Amino acid sequence: AQSVTQLDSQVPVFEEAPVELRCNYSSSVSVYLFWYVQYPNQGLQLLLKYLSGSTLVESINGFEAEFNKSQTSFHLRKPSVHISDTAEYFCAVTAGTSYGKLTFGQGTILTVHP
Amino acid sequence: GAGVSQSPSNKVTEKGKDVELRCDPISGHTALYWYRQSLGQGLEFLIYFQGNSAPDKSGLPSDRFSAERTGGSVSTLTIQRTQQEDSAVYLCATQTSGAFLNEQFFGPGTRLTVL
Numbered sequence: 675a676q677s678v679t680q681l682d683s684q685v686p687v688f689e690e691a692p693v694e695l696r697c698n699y700s701s702s703v704s705v706y707l708f709w710y711v712q713y714p715n716q717g718l719q720l721l722l723k724y725l726s727g728s729t730l731v732e733s734i735n736g737f738e739a740e741f742n743k744s745q746t747s748f749h750l751r752k753p754s755v756h757i758s759d760t761a762e763y764f765c766a767v768t769a770g771t772s773y774g775k776l777t778f779g780q781g782t783i784l785t786v787h788p
Numbered sequence: 789g790a791g792v793s794q795s796p797s798n799k800v801t802e803k804g805k806d807v808e809l810r811c812d813p814i815s816g817h818t819a820l821y822w823y824r825q826s827l828g829q830g831l832e833f834l835i836y837f838q839g840n841s842a843p844d845k846s847g848l849p850s851d852r853f854s855a856e857r858t859g860g861s862v863s864t865l866t867i868q869r870t871q872q873e874d875s876a877v878y879l880c881a882t883q884t885s886g887a888f889l890n891e892q893f894f895g896p897g898t899r900l901t902v903l
């Protein structure tokens with residue numbers, strides 16, 4: 675079985691500041707890692723994912739995450755946030771068995787202040 | 789529509805009543821998941837359907853919960869004899885066949901409140 679821990683339930687930051695949302699996972703098998711985002715009054719949507727290859731993955735809106743196998747982490751970072759990044763962010767893993775059942779973390783609410 | 793739709797968007801019911809939640813998947817998506825998002829529990833997997841295969845029900849919390857998927861398309865999640873701890877947002881997600889590592893597309897959810 676897998677588990678995911680998001681260490682911060684809420685992260686307040688000012689606009690244009692850098693941010694890091696932390697995610698650690700536990701698994702006895704290899705996993706695939708995802709970050710999903712839920713903007714206010716919207717459904718969950720995929721932000722980025724790590725499947726294989728380069729351990730640094732990027733999204734189209736400037737977020738990046740780095741898979742660190744030794745530390746079992748997949749932290750999400752952005753060098754300069756915007757008001758529009760205010761949302762709840764979920765880290766998720768799947769063991770990639772015959773289907774993609776996701777195990778989610780508790781979520782981190784990112785609030786960007788002007 | 790282009791996305792996953794769910795109905796109703798909100799449901800308020802009394803303890804002990806049965807409720808039925810509906811999910812309309814993206815056309816052509818054969819994989820369908822139900823998740824539950826509740827305070828203190830985060831997002832948790834409930835059940836998975838893939839085509840005509842037997843569903844994986846391993847996440848259903850009790851035998852009061854059941855789900856079906858008719859004709860490989862619309863899915864309904866039924867909760868019998870609702871309890872206050874069933875209050876949560878129930879999310880449906882669908883995925884293209886044979887691509888289990890691809891994005892799961894989530895619906896807007898049904899917010900269930902059990903009084």
